[in-house]
Amino acid sequence: DAGVTQSPTHLIKTRGQHVTLRCSPISGHKSVSWYQQVLGQGPQFIFQYYEKEERGRGNFPDRFSARQFPNYSSELNVNALLLGDSALYLCASSRQLPNYGYTFGSGTRLTVV
Amino acid sequence: EDQVTQSPEALRLQEGESSSLNCSYTVSGLRGLFWYRQDPGKGPEFLFTLYSAGEEKEKERLKATLTKKESFLHITAPKPEDSATYLCAVLVGEYGNKLVFGAGTILRVKS
Numbered sequence: 006d007a008g009v010t011q012s013p014t015h016l017i018k019t020r021g022q023h024v025t026l027r028c029s030p031i032s033g034h035k036s037v038s039w040y041q042q043v044l045g046q047g048p049q050f051i052f053q054y055y056e057k058e059e060r061g062r063g064n065f066p067d068r069f070s071a072r073q074f075p076n077y078s079s080e081l082n083v084n085a086l087l088l089g090d091s092a093l094y095l096c097a098s099s100r101q102l103p104n105y106g107y108t109f110g111s112g113t114r115l116t117v118v
Numbered sequence: 119e120d121q122v123t124q125s126p127e128a129l130r131l132q133e134g135e136s137s138s139l140n141c142s143y144t145v146s147g148l149r150g151l152f153w154y155r156q157d158p159g160k161g162p163e164f165l166f167t168l169y170s171a172g173e174e175k176e177k178e179r180l181k182a183t184l185t186k187k188e189s190f191l192h193i194t195a196p197k198p199e200d201s202a203t204y205l206c207a208v209l210v211g212e213y214g215n216k217l218v219f220g221a222g223t224i225l226r227v228k229s
Binding site: 009036038040045046047048049050053055060061063093095097102103104105107108109110111112114 | 159160167205213214216
């Protein structure tokens with residue numbers, strides 16, 4: 006079975022631009038979560054979706070949004086990019102809630118210049 | 119506020135020199151405690167889940183333990199390939215859907 010797949014792997018954007026990151030969960034997994042990891046820190050929770058419904062949101066501004074599609078894949082959108090948005094964005098999937106069986110993807114490295 | 123603190127921030131060991139990493143936590147409703155290993159530029163790789171105080175789990179040279187306020191990751195006779203960042207996280211939230219991570223411990227094992 007393929008693991009959690011994220012695209013793109015690397016991305017460079019300019020301040021003020023918009024970005025869309027994509028995640029395909031493990032087959033059979035209905036829950037997708039997004040985390041932001043700034044260099045030297047642990048991942049921070051951004052969003053969690055289960056069965057296409059938002060079930061949790063972290064302490065991030067409204068510039069961050071996400072959605073989950075009928076095939077359980079997910080997109081994370083960030084508007085009006087700031088230099089501080091530069092980070093590794095991680096997607097994690099699990100079969101059900103509670104998320105006892107989280108599996109992370111390799112992430113998307115976003116650099117904002 | 120849910121909080122996880124890991125110590126030390128960095129640890130250098132000689133090959134074969136055993137040691138322990140600490141993870142202390144303050145949470146309102148613990149659903150589980152996770153240990154992950156993360157290599158540079160990669161996503162976290164699952165190691166262990168602990169659910170209740172007194173629980174222990176082992177995998178190769180690693181052993182994780184849990185008390186009511188902290189968890190330890192014991193590394194016995196480490197090898198250079200054990201070098202990585204070790205992350206501790208607690209599972210919280212109404213739906214058990216949110217991981218709160220510590221900043222991690224960077225482990226370097228020299229041969």
